[in-house]
Amino acid sequence: MTEKKLTLALMDPPYESANSTTAFRIISAALQKGIRVNVFAYEGAVCLPLKDQTPHANPVKNTTIEEEEHPTTKAFVSTLLEIGGEDRLLTWVNCGLCVDERGATNAVDGVKRGSPADFLKMAQESTNTLVIPTK
Amino acid sequence: MANYLFIESRDPFESRDTRFVEETATALKQRGNDVTIFLLQNGVFASRQNARNSNLAGLAQTGIRILADDFSLLERGITTAELVSGIQPSDIETLVDLLVQRDTKAIWH
Numbered sequence: 001m002t003e004k005k006l007t008l009a010l011m012d013p014p015y016e017s018a019n020s021t022t023a024f025r026i027i028s029a030a031l032q033k034g035i036r037v038n039v040f041a042y043e044g045a046v047c048l049p050l051k052d053q054t055p056h057a058n059p060v061k062n063t064t065i066e067e068e069e070h071p072t073t074k075a076f077v078s079t080l081l082e083i084g085g086e087d088r089l090l091t092w093v094n095c096g097l098c099v100d101e102r103g104a105t106n107a108v109d110g111v112k113r114g115s116p117a118d119f120l121k122m123a124q125e126s127t128n129t130l131v132i133p134t135k
Numbered sequence: 136m137a138n139y140l141f142i143e144s145r146d147p148f149e150s151r152d153t154r155f156v157e158e159t160a161t162a163l164k165q166r167g168n169d170v171t172i173f174l175l176q177n178g179v180f181a182s183r184q185n186a187r188n189s190n191l192a193g194l195a196q197t198g199i200r201i202l203a204d205d206f207s208l209l210e211r212g213i214t215t216a217e218l219v220s221g222i223q224p225s226d227i228e229t230l231v232d233l234l235v236q237r238d239t240k241a242i243w244h
Contacts, residue, residue: 004235018176019144022227025206029231127235132243135145 005036007126009119011134013044014073019132020048024076026130031083031090038126039092040119043134046094049077049107074108081110093118138169138239142230145244146177147189153178156244157190164199173230174222175204182208183217195221202229 008027012019023039030037041048055070057063080090093114099105123129141160147153156172164170172194174182181189182203195201202225203218215224234241 006231006234022144022175025227026231026234029227030235033228033231035231035235127237128239128241130142130234130241130243 003036005038005126006030007038007040007119007122007129009040009042009129009131010045010048011043011132014048014050014053016044017135019134020045020073023132024073024080027080027090031080034089037090038122039090040095040114040116040122041092041098042095042116042119043098044102046098046107047102047104048073049092049094049111050074050104051106051108077111078108081108091122093122136167136169138233138236139163139171140233140239140241141170141172142241142243143172143174143178144176146180148180148186149177153181153244156242157194160194160199161197164197169200170198171200171202171233173202173204173225173233175207175230177207177211179203179207179211179213182219182222183213184219185217186219189219192219192221195219204230 008023010023014020027037051074053072053074055065055072057065058068077092081088081092083089093112094107096113096115141156143153143156145153160170160172181191191201201222203222205224205226233239
């Protein structure tokens with residue numbers, strides 16, 4: 001295996017844990033190094049790329065949506081999927097059963113649907129695999 | 136000999152099960168493996184010199200490499216000067232390099 005490839009399994013839903021932020025940082029850093037990354041999103045993590053997410057204003061600070069610039073996880077996923085252009089460096093697979101359970105079918109463009117069998121295949125073809133479980 | 140990379144995200148003052156990482160890392164080091172503990176998120180809370188009951192200094196003396204994520208340190212107001220001797224400030228790029236290093240087993244905790 002000459003080309004370096006990293007697989008991550010994510011489980012935390014969006015806006016729940018610092019694990020999601022760290023996962024995005026790891027994915028971004030790896031892609032910037034030209035390393036291909038596979039993500040298998042399991043359980044609540046399938047909602048990370050949910051297209052229906054909308055930013056919101058902050059009533060505590062009395063700021064508007066524009067002023068707040070609230071980051072959404074779907075925007076992070078979309079941006080990371082764009083890296084590499086036509087030769088996309090990131091493959092993002094959502095667990096289909098987890099998607100159906102949550103009704104989270106409306107994912108951003110580029111997100112694929114799969115099963116734990118895809119995770120096994122990803123792990124087998126990767127230099128390393130990191131599982132980031134819920135606490 | 137293998138490379139073991141423990142990624143410690145938990146605050147030892149909240150989760151006593153961080154002892155699992157310390158004990159496993161020590162045992163693996165004693166068996167001649169190359170062991171790194173990468174502290175991030177609340178895992179960096181034990182890296183302050185004046186933190187009580189922190190075992191990190193002792194771990195560093197055994198030859199285990201201990202790195203602390205600069206982003207996590209910054210978020211929690213921990214400066215490099217405050218770090219326990221033997222802990223090196225690091226970054227997410229270094230973590231990626233360690234992850235794709237040959238024969239490395241990565242364990243997130």
